[in-house]
Amino acid sequence: MTTSERAVEGHTIETNLHPRPKLRKSKPCYSDWFWGYLMIAPTMIGLGIFYLWPTIQTIYFSFTKWGAFGNHSWIGLENYKRLFHDPVTLEAFKNTLIFVVITVPVGIAISIIVAVLLNQKIKGLTVYRTLYFLPVVTMPAAVAMVWRWLYNSDYGLINQFLSFFSISGPRWITDPNIALYSVIIVAIWSTIGYNMVIILSGLQGIPTTYYEAATIDGAGPFVKFFKITLPMLSPVIFFVTIMSLISAFQVFDLILMMIGPNNNAIEESQTLVYLFYHAAFVVNDKGYGAAIAVVLLIIILIITAVQLKLQKKWVHYE
Amino acid sequence: MPNASKSSKGLIHIVLIIGAIIMVFPFIWMVLTSLKTFGETTQVPPVIFPEKFQWENYLNVFNSLPFLSFYWNTIVSTLAKVIGQVIFCSLAAYAFARIKFPGRNFLFILMLAVLMVPGQVFLLPQYMIMAKLDWLNTIQALIVPGLFSAFGTFLLRQFFMSLPKEIEEAARLDGCNHFQIYWHIMMPLVKPGLLALAIFTSLWGWNDLLWPLIVNSSPDKMTLSAGLASLQGQHYTNYAILMAGTVLAIWPMILIFIFLQKQFIEGISITGSK
Structure with a gap:
C-alpha cells in the first residue's frame, strides 16, 4: 500500500461518509478502512523504509562488489563462494556454533534449576530474583569490561584466587584455545536471570493439585519434576530456547569488548556477527558483509521454521 | 507449589546464596576497583578494600571523555x-x-x-x-x-x-x-x-x-555503551578508571530496575506467556 493510495482512501471517506450513519457489518465499512490504514501508517512506513527495504537491499548487496567510491558491480555468487572457502569465515561459523551449542542448553538448564529452587516457597524470593536479574539490566559492554578485569591474567581476581592454591591460571582472554569459552561463561552468567524469570512465572502457573495428587500416589521430588514440572513447562522452555538460540547466534558486544580486534585470539573466537561488523564497517567490504548477514538470516529462518514444525509435536499444551 | 521440608530448604538456601554471590560479586568488585589507585589494582596478592577511596578516578573519566x-x-x-x-x-x-x-x-x-x-x-x-x-x-x-x-x-x-x-x-x-x-x-x-x-x-x-x-x-x-568502548581504547590497562566508567554507565538502569522491579519482572514474564 503506497502513501498516495492511502491518502485517496482517506479523502473519499471524508467527502462521502463524514456524517457517518451506523453501518451494518456485512457491508464494507470505509470508515474502518480509513482508521485502519491511518493507524498502521506510521509503523508500516517506518518498517518499510528502515527494515523491509533494507532487507531486500542487503540481499542484493550480497551479490555485488563495492569499489572505493560507493560504486558497486554485480558479481553473482562470488561473495558466497568466498564465504564457504575462506578459513577465517569457516572458523567464525565454527565459533558461533560452539557458542550457541554450549550457551543455550547450559544457560537454560541452570535457569530451570534456579527457577525450581526459587519456587519452593522459600523466604527471600524477591531478593534472590533481584540479584540474579542484575546482569540482565547491565549493558553487555559493561559486563564485558568487568569480566575482562576478573579474567586479567596477571592481576585478575580469578587467577589471583587460583594462585592461592598454587595453580597458575590460564590467559583467559588471550589464549586462542580458551578465549571463546571464557566468553561463553560470561554469556551464560548474563542471561540466567532473564530465562529464570520467564521459567519461574511458568512454574507458578502449574496447578498445585497436580503435585498433591502425585504426593498421594507416593511420587518423589524427581518423579514429580520429570512427570509434572517438565511437561507442564514445555511451552515456556520452548519459547525460552528459541529466543536464546536467536540471540546467541547474534552475539557481538561481548566478543568486541572482551576480545577485541587487537587480541591474537580474535580469529579463534570471533563470531559471524563480529565478522559481519568487521567486513561491512571496518574494512569496508560491504558485499561480503552483506553475504554474511544473509547467511545469518537463513540460519534464523531455519530455526523459526523448525520451531513451527516442532512446536506441534513436542510441546504439551494444556 | 511443591513444599520442601525444613532440612532441604536449608540446602536450597545454600545453593541459592552461592549462586547469588556469583551473580553479584562482579558488581561489588567493579565498585571496589573503581575506588582504588592504579597501584592497588596491580598488587599481588590483591587489595580487597582500597586504603583511601579514590573518587578522582570518576573525575578522571569525565576529564578523558x-x-x-x-x-x-x-x-x-x-x-x-x-x-x-x-x-x-x-x-x-x-x-x-x-x-x-x-x-x-x-x-x-x-x-x-x-x-x-x-x-x-x-x-x-x-x-x-x-x-x-x-x-x-x-x-x-x-x-x-x-x-x-x-x-x-x-x-x-x-x-x-x-x-x-x-x-x-x-x-x-x-x-x-x-x-x-x-x-x-x-x-x-x-x-x-x-x-x-x-x-x-x-x-x-x-x-x-x-x-x-x-x-x-x-x-x-x-x-x-559506545563511550565505554572508547574508554577501553584510551585506558587499556588502567582498570581503576575503566571500572569507574563502567559504574557510571550502568548505575541509572540498575537504579530504575531496583525501583521498578515488580514491573520489570511482570513485563518480562508477560512476553513468555503471550
Whole structure:
C-alpha cells in the first residue's frame, strides 16, 4: 500500500461518509478502512523504509562488489563462494556454533534449576530474583569490561584466587584455545536471570493439585519434576530456547569488548556477527558483509521454521 | 507449589546464596576497583578494600571523555524510542487487532517477516540512509530507526486481541470513532503491555552497542555503551578508571530496575506467556 493510495482512501471517506450513519457489518465499512490504514501508517512506513527495504537491499548487496567510491558491480555468487572457502569465515561459523551449542542448553538448564529452587516457597524470593536479574539490566559492554578485569591474567581476581592454591591460571582472554569459552561463561552468567524469570512465572502457573495428587500416589521430588514440572513447562522452555538460540547466534558486544580486534585470539573466537561488523564497517567490504548477514538470516529462518514444525509435536499444551 | 521440608530448604538456601554471590560479586568488585589507585589494582596478592577511596578516578573519566554528553545522548535517545514505540506500535497494534480492512493479513505478515530478520541484515542499508540524510554523528541517527518496532506491534496486538468485543461495541453505539476507542478506552486497558514494551525498549536502547558504534563516531554524539568502548581504547590497562566508567554507565538502569522491579519482572514474564 503506497502513501498516495492511502491518502485517496482517506479523502473519499471524508467527502462521502463524514456524517457517518451506523453501518451494518456485512457491508464494507470505509470508515474502518480509513482508521485502519491511518493507524498502521506510521509503523508500516517506518518498517518499510528502515527494515523491509533494507532487507531486500542487503540481499542484493550480497551479490555485488563495492569499489572505493560507493560504486558497486554485480558479481553473482562470488561473495558466497568466498564465504564457504575462506578459513577465517569457516572458523567464525565454527565459533558461533560452539557458542550457541554450549550457551543455550547450559544457560537454560541452570535457569530451570534456579527457577525450581526459587519456587519452593522459600523466604527471600524477591531478593534472590533481584540479584540474579542484575546482569540482565547491565549493558553487555559493561559486563564485558568487568569480566575482562576478573579474567586479567596477571592481576585478575580469578587467577589471583587460583594462585592461592598454587595453580597458575590460564590467559583467559588471550589464549586462542580458551578465549571463546571464557566468553561463553560470561554469556551464560548474563542471561540466567532473564530465562529464570520467564521459567519461574511458568512454574507458578502449574496447578498445585497436580503435585498433591502425585504426593498421594507416593511420587518423589524427581518423579514429580520429570512427570509434572517438565511437561507442564514445555511451552515456556520452548519459547525460552528459541529466543536464546536467536540471540546467541547474534552475539557481538561481548566478543568486541572482551576480545577485541587487537587480541591474537580474535580469529579463534570471533563470531559471524563480529565478522559481519568487521567486513561491512571496518574494512569496508560491504558485499561480503552483506553475504554474511544473509547467511545469518537463513540460519534464523531455519530455526523459526523448525520451531513451527516442532512446536506441534513436542510441546504439551494444556 | 511443591513444599520442601525444613532440612532441604536449608540446602536450597545454600545453593541459592552461592549462586547469588556469583551473580553479584562482579558488581561489588567493579565498585571496589573503581575506588582504588592504579597501584592497588596491580598488587599481588590483591587489595580487597582500597586504603583511601579514590573518587578522582570518576573525575578522571569525565576529564578523558565527554561522559555528560554520553548521558544526554543515551537518555534522550532511549526516551524518544520508548515514547515513539509506545505510540506508533500501539496504534498499529490496535488496527491489526481490532479493525477489519483489506490487506490487513498481508500487511501483518509483512510485519512478522521483519520480526524474523536478525538486526544485522538492516544495518548496512540503514547506515547508508543515515549517510545520505547527512545524519551521521547526530542524535536523530540514534533515534529514528528505533521508533518503529515489529516486536512491539506484535506484542501489543496480543494485548488488544485479548480484550472483549463488547467494550468496543458499546463505545461505537455512543458514536466513538476508532481513534477515540483506541485512546480513551483501550489504551488504559493494555497498560501492562505498554509497560512491558517500555521496559524492553529502554533496556535495549540503553544497552545497545553496535548501532551507536556505527553511526556516531564523534565523542560528543556517542552513547554510554559506545563511550565505554572508547574508554577501553584510551585506558587499556588502567582498570581503576575503566571500572569507574563502567559504574557510571550502568548505575541509572540498575537504579530504575531496583525501583521498578515488580514491573520489570511482570513485563518480562508477560512476553513468555503471550
